[in-house]
Amino acid sequence: MSQVRAVRTITISRPEKKNALTRVIYDDLAAAIRSADDDRSVRVICITGAQGAFTSGNDVTDFEANPPTVGGEIGPGALFAALRHVEKPVVAAVNGIAVGIGTTLLLHCDLVYAAASARFKLPFVGLGLVPEGGSTGLLPRLLGMRRASELLFFGDWIDAQKALSWGLVNDIFEDAELLAAVQSRADRLACQPGRLLRLTKRLMKQSPVSLDQRIDEELELVAQNIPQPEAQEALLALRQKRAPDFEQFEA
Template sequence: MSAQVSVRDDGAVRILRMNRPEKKNALTAGMYEAMAAAIVATKTTPSIRCLVIAGQIGAFCAGNDLDEFRKAADEGEGLGEPVLRFLHALAYCERPMVAAVDGLAIGVGTTMLMHCDYVVASAASRFSTPFVGLGLVPEAASSLLAPRLMGPRRAFEMLVMGEPLDADRALALGLVNKVTESTEVEPQALAAAQKIASLPAEAVLAARRLIRGDPGEIAERIDEEADFFRERLQSPEARAAFAAFFARKR
């Protein structure tokens, strides 16, 4: 288990927290591995009836660690197995997932929310998916889930044009269920998770399966996006965009 991911069970609720505040919870391979393991383990832990995914105050998740993306590009790789394990864990998770979002949610920090069943966000939250601006393509099956959630035009605006969303816009588009103050995000997310966990477990599972549809379709899109992502990561466009990004950081 990565030290940058903590897992705590509170009765029937498993709380999965990204804990890399110095990097605004930018995800590393180890963090992806730890999160995937915690999610997959719920399949053999019937006492856990709901998951909560949380970050830190002011930063839910700044996306993938770009240093690791640059290394993957140099080595001719793509998203990498740890990322894909995490995304498949989201797709095949049979426990309801609640997210508690405060502050930045960038890249996979936004797209993972499309797999969640209930999302509480602070009024200060900001959501963005700057994939195409980096010469890449969307991931986490967002090219499938975002059009279903908000319609193809709004999905294009977010996923291709990279237009960011504030909390109220995210609420209006259905990415978020509830907007509240930063101090209330986690208490309200935990209250929602506890309510879900108190419902008849088999009925929740059956209803959720009907609502979400075939997880295999979602996993297939994750893999299809990953193939495009690998190609794009080697492209001159992506290399130029990453070089410009890291030049700005210096």
């Protein structure tokens, strides 16, 4: 792991197996995400893979020996629970292949950036399995039913350009530029007021409510936050014609 200002980078590192995931790696990733979320010095969490791959998905031998269990205590369930409940922004830098859970975990990240050479694959049906990670619910909402069906039914590779045009990733960078570009964006995000980032993320991830309810909830929160130090600093900076300094406040 590395720290750039208030950015915690978590790297999946098993390059000899294209970063295939084992039960131990799942548990370590979940623990690293929870630790970063609890660390008051960390504002943004970044996830990437080592040496030209994001992750090739489950290690087949380990997967057969340790099949996933329901709940969020160990294995894939622990990773998805950590991603679902993390309050701070999570940014993914996909620097190569993202197979199976390597793609479904991206659905739980807030921002996803890909290298030009990145490729994505959801091979579950062809392996005699069903998709996981909530992907049968999240992908239709994100991509639409037709595109989600194409990805999940066929399990074909899609390249970074198609992932971008379909809305699976936010942007694409040349391979050599990816990590620096993502770190720059994460660093910029870390300069935003952490409490307001967490609050905004919580609102976006809440269960759907009526538009009228959401407008009222937002207006109430706006009123509550005007006297808070972050808004007061932003308004003062606006009057003084300078950039606001949010790093003085809690992450």
